[in-house]
Amino acid sequence: MYLQWIELVYSVLVVCGISTVLAILMVIADATIGNYGKKKLIVNNDKEFEVEGGNTVLTTLKEQGIFIPSACGGRGSCGLCKLKIDEGGGDYLPTELSWITKEEQKDNIRLCCQLKMKNDLKVTVPDELLEIKEYEVKVDKIVDLTHDIKCITFVFQGDDKMEFKAGQFVQLEVPEYELCEETVYRAYSISSVPSENKRFQLQIKYVSNGICTTYVHKHMQEGEIIKMNGPYGDFYLTDTDSELIFMAVGSGMAPIKSILMDMLERGINRKATFLFGAKNTDDLFLVDELKSLEKKLPDFKFVPIISRPEESKDWNGETGRLSEILPKYLKKPENTEAYLCAGERVIISYKQKLMELGIPENKIFYDSFG
Amino acid sequence: MKQSPQLKKAEEAMKPGVITGEGFLGKDKRHLIDILIEDDAEVSRSGLSHDIIAEKMKFFKEEGIKGEGLPVCVGDNFEVIVESVRGKLACPFGEPGLISKNNIGVINTKIKQEIHFTDFHIHMIEEHGFYQGKGSPYRISPKELIEILEIEPNE
Ligand SMILES: Cc1cc2nc3c(=O)[nH]c(=O)nc-3n(C[C@H](O)[C@H](O)[C@H](O)COP(=O)(O)OP(=O)(O)OC[C@H]3O[C@@H](n4cnc5c(N)ncnc54)[C@H](O)[C@@H]3O)c2cc1C
Ligand code: FES
Ligand SMILES: [Zn+2]
Numbered sequence: 439m440y441l442q443w444i445e446l447v448y449s450v451l452v453v454c455g456i457s458t459v460l461a462i463l464m465v466i467a468d469a470t471i472g473n474y475g476k477k478k479l480i481v482n483n484d485k486e487f488e489v490e491g492g493n494t495v496l497t498t499l500k501e502q503g504i505f506i507p508s509a510c511g512g513r514g515s516c517g518l519c520k521l522k523i524d525e526g527g528g529d530y531l532p533t534e535l536s537w538i539t540k541e542e543q544k545d546n547i548r549l550c551c552q553l554k555m556k557n558d559l560k561v562t563v564p565d566e567l568l569e570i571k572e573y574e575v576k577v578d579k580i581v582d583l584t585h586d587i588k589c590i591t592f593v594f595q596g597d598d599k600m601e602f603k604a605g606q607f608v609q610l611e612v613p614e615y616e617l618c619e620e621t622v623y624r625a626y627s628i629s630s631v632p633s634e635n636k637r638f639q640l641q642i643k644y645v646s647n648g649i650c651t652t653y654v655h656k657h658m659q660e661g662e663i664i665k666m667n668g669p670y671g672d673f674y675l676t677d678t679d680s681e682l683i684f685m686a687v688g689s690g691m692a693p694i695k696s697i698l699m700d701m702l703e704r705g706i707n708r709k710a711t712f713l714f715g716a717k718n719t720d721d722l723f724l725v726d727e728l729k730s731l732e733k734k735l736p737d738f739k740f741v742p743i744i745s746r747p748e749e750s751k752d753w754n755g756e757t758g759r760l761s762e763i764l765p766k767y768l769k770k771p772e773n774t775e776a777y778l779c780a781g782e783r784v785i786i787s788y789k790q791k792l793m794e795l796g797i798p799e800n801k802i803f804y805d806s807f808g
Numbered sequence: 809m810k811q812s813p814q815l816k817k818a819e820e821a822m823k824p825g826v827i828t829g830e831g832f833l834g835k836d837k838r839h840l841i842d843i844l845i846e847d848d849a850e851v852s853r854s855g856l857s858h859d860i861i862a863e864k865m866k867f868f869k870e871e872g873i874k875g876e877g878l879p880v881c882v883g884d885n886f887e888v889i890v891e892s893v894r895g896k897l898a899c900p901f902g903e904p905g906l907i908s909k910n911n912i913g914v915i916n917t918k919i920k921q922e923i924h925f926t927d928f929h930i931h932m933i934e935e936h937g938f939y940q941g942k943g944s945p946y947r948i949s950p951k952e953l954i955e956i957l958e959i960e961p962n963e
Contacts, residue, residue, distance in 0.1 A: 509895055513827070515906060516895045536896075536906045617945060619829045645893055645911055646924035647945055649829075687877045717879050745878040759876050781892025783910070784877040806892070 478558040482568075483524075495521070495550035495561065504563055505570040505667045507609065511622045512551035518625075521550045525560035528553075572667040573598050577660055578637065583723040584716075586644040587689050588655060589629070591637060592666070599635040600669060602628060604700035605693040605777075605805070608638070608668030612650045615657055624650035627779065627805060628669070629692035631699040643689040673777070673805035675701070680801065681774040682708050683767065685760050685788050687715035690779035691724070693805055697777070698728070702735055709737040711767045715760045718748050741767060761791040771796035778804040811841035814902075821900035822941075832900055834943030847939045851950045855961035861950065862934035864959045865925060869912045885918035897928050899935075907931045916956045923948065923956045 474491025479498060481487070489498050496512050496519050499505075510516035517537040523546050530538065534549040550561075575592040583589050594600065600608075609623040630639040645651045658664075675682075675697055684694045691714060698712065716722040721744075728740040743756040743763050756763050768774060776792050778785055785804045792802055811819070819840040824831035836843060851858060871882045872890035879889040891913075896906035908927045915922040925948055932938040940947035953959065 511829075515897055532904060536904070617830065619824055622829065645891065646913060648893065648911075690877070715876070715878055745875065745880075759878070761876060780877050781890075781910075783873050783890060783892050787873075787876050 474554075474556050477555045479555065480558070480560045481563050483560065489555060491555050493555055495523075495548075495553045495555060495559065497551075498555050499550070499561075499563070503571075504568065505572060506550055506563070506567060507625070507670050508551060509609065509623050509625055510551075511620065514549060514552050517549070519549055519551045520547050522546055522562040523548045523550075523553065523559060524562055526557040527559065528557065566672070567670075569601075570667055570670065571600070572665060573600065574663050574665055577658055577662045577664060580658065580660055583641060584721050586655075587641055587723065588644075589639055589641050590654065590658070591630075591639050592664075593637045594635075595663075600638065601635055602632050602638075602669035603674045604628075604632055604696040605674035606669040606671045607673075607693070607805070608640075608666050609670065610640075610650060610654075611665040611667075612653050613664065615653055617647070617652055618649045622649055623667075625670070627671075627673075627693035627696070629695045631696060631703060633700075633703055641689040641692040641695075671805065673779070673803060675706070675777075676775060676803075678775065679708055681770055682710040682777065683764075683774055683792075684710065684712040684777045684779075685714075685764070686712075686779040687760065687784070688721070693779050694777065695724070695728070698731060698735070698738070701738075702731065707736055710735065711739045711741060713741050713743060713760050713763060713767060715743045715745060718744050718746050719751050719753060739767070761787055764788075764791055765795060768792075768795055768797075772798075775801045775803065778802065780804075780806070782806050811839055815840050815844075818901045821902070827898050827900055830945065832938075832944055832946070833941030834945070834947060836941030836943055838941070840938075843941055844937055847950055848937055851937070854950070854954055854959075856950075856954065856959060858933050858937040860961075861953055861957075861959055862930050864957050865912070865930045865933070865953070868914050868957065869910075869927075869930070872912055872914075879913075879915075885916055887915040887917060889913045893926075899931065901936050901938075903935075914957060916958065919956070921956050923952055925953075 476488050477491040479487045479489050487502050494512060496506055496508060506521060507518040509518050514533045527546060527548055531552050533552045537549055538547055573594060575594055577590060578593045579591040581589045607625045607627045609625050612618055612622050614621060626640040626642060628638050629641050642651060642654045644655045673693055686694050694712060722742050725742055732738055732740055741756055743760060744753060745759060747753045747757050774797055776797055778788050785806050789802055793799060821827055822832035868888050869890060872880060872888035874880055875889060877891060879887045882888050891911045893909045893911050896908050898906055910927045911924055913922060913924045929948060939950060
């Protein structure tokens with residue numbers, strides 16, 4: 439019965455799917471018979487490149503040394519590679535529309551891994567992306583922070599170094615191995631300080647069957663060379679003197695740790711509180727290091743919170759969910775900026791609570807892992 | 809069994825390198841229709857339907873979301889965590905749109921076994937009765953789901 443139903447649904451889908459099928463056929467036709475010759479690519483009304491037509495804008499820019507964030511290897515499934523196309527983009531493709539909002543359409547924002555160089559094209563690449571480079575780095579040290587989070591230290595080779603702002607992220611290239619037949623990229627926030635520009639650290643949490651995290655946790659070896667590119671992102675401290683509340687669980691600590699260490703180095707003494715959550719005491723990490731910052735940053739408080747205290751261990755810190763504990767530590771919401779680092783769902787729930795407590799939406803900054 | 813052109817197209821989209829590098833069929837050399845039939849039979853033998861299984865998966869997801877990225881207890885013997893993971897996948901059966909890969913981990917503390925699934929698995933099971941091919945790293949068999957999530961016919 440179920441199978442008859444399947445067949446029926448597919449018959450219906452034939453009709454509904456005609457447009458999808460046509461789109462796929464167009465993609466295949468494009469890949470096989472498209473010969474567009476040379477095209478002009480103009481970046482920021484300034485740099486002009488002569489390029490081979492027919493490739494995606496993402497690939498074409500990469501060939502010119504311009505890196506656009508991409509976590510899916512250009513399959514149109516991460517939504518990271520958005521750019522403003524000023525001229526020559528043509529109509530939106532069905533594969534772009536799941537990611538581009540109505541507002542973005544008005545601004546000609548396109549998914550540049552889907553859009554091809556069929557015409558001369560004018561594109562706006564934000565200045566910070568022009569700074570992005572690809573590097574080969576050595577895996578220097580792999581340390582377990584908890585049973586499922588590792589801290590990896592990478593060092594740049596030769597004269598290479600990377601200037602970045604505390605809070606930014608890089609993209610690691612995962613080499614081909616049993617879970618991936620072609621290289622893929624994944625984004626990770628830098629947890630170390632920008633002043634150390636010959637090396638950087640990441641905190642990577644294992645995701646069951648995840649391509650990159652399985653590689654990092656089960657295959658990566660100290661001494662190995664891998665490719666990465668960066669830095670990306672605009673999750674960094676504003677230049678105001680508002681009070682600060684930071685919220686994260688697990689590997690969401692990474693960019694916040696970098697920001698705090700940077701505040702210390704740059705002598706920024708804004709009043710700051712870091713609410714950091716874990717399941718139990720075994721899942722908390724770097725507590726001593728962050729606690730010791732309280733002595734060095736005069737107005738800083740580190741609040742480790744566990745959601746499930748174990749009976750066997752005495753815990754006299756905070757217990758519960760971060761959004762439950764938050765009101766106790768948020769004294770002047772109207773004069774506070776919030777910095778959140780977590781998955782999309784968690785950000786939604788923190789944000790809702792922060793706004794309920796009176797923090798204006800434009801003072802809530804986040805780096806969403808999801 | 810002979811399969812319709814639509815299933816044939818879905819099978820093509822499931823091969824490595826089309827939607828994902830690894831594809832959805834693993835080393836399973838059977839046609840999609842045969843994979844669907846075998847899993848469908850297993851679900852029917854348990855007195856269940858794909859809908860009932862997907863509903864239970866969604867139940868754990870909704871409970872898990874309440875943990876704000878940390879594990880929560882559900883009932884007497886389950887621990888659930890929902891973690892957002894960047895990236896979405898297109899459905900190989902061809903409807904438009906993309907499905908997210910949020911990772912839902914459920915530990916059944918009574919039988920000391922755990923299972924991880926994503927929104928994508930829920931969609932595949934609910935809409936297509938598809939649990940992925942044998943040997944696909946992402947396959948979750950109906951048996952595993954039924955046992956670990958304790959899914960009963962009368963739910
Ligand atoms: C700006 C930013 C910063 C980030 N910083 C950090 C950080 O500091 N630390 C950190 O740990 N993470 C961070 N992340 C998250 C990180 O980028 C990855 O998303 C995460 O590590 C998972 O990657 P993965 O390759 O291991 O998983 P993926 O391979 O992307 O898989 C994710 C899930 O989808 C499932 N899946 C994949 N394919 C299929 C399929 N065919 N069928 C069914 N299920 C499937 C997998 O089983 C897994 O559960 C950040 C993300 C962003 C966007
Ligand atoms: S690179 Fe992922 S959507 Fe374009
Ligand atoms: Zn589908």
